[in-house]
Amino acid sequence: MINEIFSGLLSIFSIGPITGILIGILTGLFFGAIPGLAGIMAIAIVLPMTFYLSPIVGIPMLLGVYKAGTFGGSIPAILIRTPGAPPAVCTTFDGYPLAKQGKGGKALHMSLIASVLGDTCSDLILIFVAAPLSVLALKAGPAERCTLIFFALTIVGSVSGPSLTKGLISCAIGLWLATIGISEVTGSTRFTFNISFLVGGISYVPMIIGLLALSEVIIQVGLAGTGREIYLKKSNKRDDNRVTWPEFKANLRTILKSSLIGTSIGALPGMGSTIAAFMGYAEAKRTSKHPEMFGKGALDGIAGPEAANNAVCGATMIPLLTLGIPGDDVTAILMGAFMIQGITPGPSVFFEHTRVIFGIYAGLLLCNLFNYLIAKIGFPVWIRLANSPKYIVFSIVTILCFVGSFAVNQSLFDVSTLVIFALLGYFLKKLEFSPAAFIIGFILGPIFERTLDQSLTLSDGSLMIFITRPVSAIFLLLAFISAGSLIRRRFKES
Amino acid sequence: MNKHIQDLIVGIVLFFLSLLFFLTMHNFVYGGYETKIGSLLFPKFVISLILILSAILVIMGLLKVIKKDFAATFKSKEQKLYEEMSTSEENPLNILIYSILLFSYILTLHFFGFFLSTPFIIFFVMLILRGHNFKIIISVSILLPFVIYYLCYYLMRIMLPTGVIFG
Numbered sequence: 001m002i003n004e005i006f007s008g009l010l011s012i013f014s015i016g017p018i019t020g021i022l023i024g025i026l027t028g029l030f031f032g033a034i035p036g037l038a039g040i041m042a043i044a045i046v047l048p049m050t051f052y053l054s055p056i057v058g059i060p061m062l063l064g065v066y067k068a069g070t071f072g073g074s075i076p077a078i079l080i081r082t083p084g085a086p087p088a089v090c091t092t093f094d095g096y097p098l099a100k101q102g103k104g105g106k107a108l109h110m111s112l113i114a115s116v117l118g119d120t121c122s123d124l125i126l127i128f129v130a131a132p133l134s135v136l137a138l139k140a141g142p143a144e145r146c147t148l149i150f151f152a153l154t155i156v157g158s159v160s161g162p163s164l165t166k167g168l169i170s171c172a173i174g175l176w177l178a179t180i181g182i183s184e185v186t187g188s189t190r191f192t193f194n195i196s197f198l199v200g201g202i203s204y205v206p207m208i209i210g211l212l213a214l215s216e217v218i219i220q221v222g223l224a225g226t227g228r229e230i231y232l233k234k235s236n237k238r239d240d241n242r243v244t245w246p247e248f249k250a251n252l253r254t255i256l257k258s259s260l261i262g263t264s265i266g267a268l269p270g271m272g273s274t275i276a277a278f279m280g281y282a283e284a285k286r287t288s289k290h291p292e293m294f295g296k297g298a299l300d301g302i303a304g305p306e307a308a309n310n311a312v313c314g315a316t317m318i319p320l321l322t323l324g325i326p327g328d329d330v331t332a333i334l335m336g337a338f339m340i341q342g343i344t345p346g347p348s349v350f351f352e353h354t355r356v357i358f359g360i361y362a363g364l365l366l367c368n369l370f371n372y373l374i375a376k377i378g379f380p381v382w383i384r385l386a387n388s389p390k391y392i393v394f395s396i397v398t399i400l401c402f403v404g405s406f407a408v409n410q411s412l413f414d415v416s417t418l419v420i421f422a423l424l425g426y427f428l429k430k431l432e433f434s435p436a437a438f439i440i441g442f443i444l445g446p447i448f449e450r451t452l453d454q455s456l457t458l459s460d461g462s463l464m465i466f467i468t469r470p471v472s473a474i475f476l477l478l479a480f481i482s483a484g485s486l487i488r489r490r491f492k493e494s
Numbered sequence: 495m496n497k498h499i500q501d502l503i504v505g506i507v508l509f510f511l512s513l514l515f516f517l518t519m520h521n522f523v524y525g526g527y528e529t530k531i532g533s534l535l536f537p538k539f540v541i542s543l544i545l546i547l548s549a550i551l552v553i554m555g556l557l558k559v560i561k562k563d564f565a566a567t568f569k570s571k572e573q574k575l576y577e578e579m580s581t582s583e584e585n586p587l588n589i590l591i592y593s594i595l596l597f598s599y600i601l602t603l604h605f606f607g608f609f610l611s612t613p614f615i616i617f618f619v620m621l622i623l624r625g626h627n628f629k630i631i632i633s634v635s636i637l638l639p640f641v642i643y644y645l646c647y648y649l650m651r652i653m654l655p656t657g658v659i660f661g
Contacts, residue, residue, distance in 0.1 A: 165547055166501075168549070169544060172540050172543045172547060173544065176537060177538045178543060179536060183526060183533045185529060185531065186528070186529055186533045187526040188523050188526025188527075189653060190537065191522045191537070192522075192524075192525075195524065214596075217592075218557045218592060221592045221619075221622055222584040222585055222588055222589045223584060224585065224588055224624050243538060277655060391623035392623035392625070395619040395623065395634070396616075398616075399612060399615070399616060399638060399639075400642075402599065403642055406655070407646065410652065412600060412604055416569075418598060426589075431500060431504055434499075445540075448538060449536040452536060453531055453536070456535075458530075460530075461530055490608070
């Protein structure tokens with residue numbers, strides 16, 4: 001086991017994984033820096049590429065996209081007051097005022113430092129916490145796993161958007177679509193409508209790319225011609241374009257505190273980096289020596305949310321690796337990427353794929369280093385990208401979506417799936433249904449069905465198995481408490 | 495269209511679709527062996543969930559329409575203008591043309607292959623997106639397919655469609 005751990009940690013230091021991470025970071029930064037293209041979109045587009053790579057190359061590459069994409073969202077947030085992703089909303093509050101003062105370089109540097117430190121802190125906690133937790137999780141049987149998935153489905157409430165009912169409907173439709181194809185229990189063919197391509201189920205990758213990436217392009221096409229031009233001034237003073245040592249020292253406490261906030265939130269399924277960013281911002285403001293500066297260009301107003309939202313990246317892997325449940329939409333895609341590689345996330349992954357998991361751990365830390373270096377060296381490029389013409393970017397993305405969908409099975413049916421789900425994703429967003437809830441339902445559906453069938457077979461069809469087994473009963477109780485508190489919160493908000 | 499009326503229509507459509515599917519579900523299952531639980535336990539549970547949730551959506555939509563539409567009848571001219579302006583920001587014609595382009599790209603990929611169809615699609619997508627620099631539009635339309643093709647072929651060993659006419 002120890003040998004496997006060391007061999008895994010060292011396996012990342014070879015040309016393949018390092019190239020994968022570099023490509024991942026560049027892609028994440030590229031997508032993050034362009035308003036309208038989010039990191040999750042980049043992950044969806046890069047996903048098919050990872051099938052042709054070993055897990056030790058493919059998974060760190062996706063993690064690189066995730067981390068760099070999360071930081072990248074802050075570039076347009078600071079420079080043109082357009083958050084590249086929802087978690088970067090808080091960064092606009094103080095980042096843009098600094099950019100208007102000609103201190104855009106300083107704001108970007110603070111955002112980068114906070115993001116990388118937040119990421120590293122959360123990765124270290126993942127490395128030291130996940131494996132011991134998985135030992136406990138290994139003791140779970142089908143009933144426990146079934147109620148755990150049921151509990152995990154309550155995370156849909158937090159990604160539902162404005163309407164909880166619509167979020168639940170999206171999730172249920174995802175659960176239903178996951179039943180298309182051959183039943184794992186009886187071997188019967190279900191809901192294929194005599195279409196032979198559907199016997200194996202709906203292709204996961206074209207569906208994800210369609211729902212998340214191409215649907216976004218459709219939205220941007222609809223908005224074409226409504227853009228605005230923003231010109232920023234740039235200070236020539238050296239100190240206005242970097243973070244000085246006293247400034248770093250003054251903000252270190254905020255960064256560490258926000259990193260812990262982000263890690264705690266990331267470890268809880270369904271909370272997400274947007275909540276972390278807002279909490280990081282609120283805490284930074286509460287403990288700041290100059291709260292009156294918030295909203296006018298406070299550096300801790302950038303450090304707080306950026307450290308918190310990036311700290312979510314590593315921590316969301318804790319529930320994924322220990323319990324096999326995705327904490328948010330990005331980890332739902334990562335879960336799919338693991339499964340396509342033949343690795344089922346869950347407690348046994350630490351024993352069955354020790355080398356790969358520890359290779360990924362080392363990859364996470366290496367991602368942070370490369371994220372810092374590449375982002376810092378490439379600042380002039382990212383700044384130009386934030387203002388790049390949309391007609392070039394979105395036409396390239398359109399073609400990449402098609403190529404990515406085709407690449408999986410080299411089938412034009414998958415390309416049709418892409419277009420159908422892109423239109424579905426567009427209408428879901430337009431009608432305020434949540435594509436993220438849909439994806440979570442689709443990913444968790446087969447596991448939910450399998451564990452439900454196994455539990456009911458064991459209990460001879462009796463539902464009492466979920467109540468009589470203590471751990472299962474606890475998860476069920478937690479699910480109801482979580483759902484209850486969510487409904488109460490929604491009522492309060494409305 | 496009023497958001498609440500939209501919700502109401504979506505709820506009604508979903509309700510009847512899921513009801514129809516619930517009642518005819520057994521017709522869409524073929525083969526397999528008999529078990530005590532069967533193949534339809536989970537799908538039935540999920541479709542029932544959609545039925546209940548869409549009913550809730552209809553009821554909530556109905557309540558909101560009754561409340562709001564009464565007020566909407568007496569909406570001021572300014573309010574109506576504001577609503578029209580905020581909804582007219584999106585250009586539906588662009589979306590329609592883009593969707594047609596996406597479907598026609600699938601067809602042209604099938605018949606003419608990646609090399610012949612991609613430059614035209616890129617060209618038209620750029621035009622819809624208000625591309626104005628024709629030098630860039632033409633050079634990207636021609637160069638991008640080559641770059642993607644060679645990256646796919648040499649890096650990932652993926653053969654992009656060559657088309658039934660030429661392949």
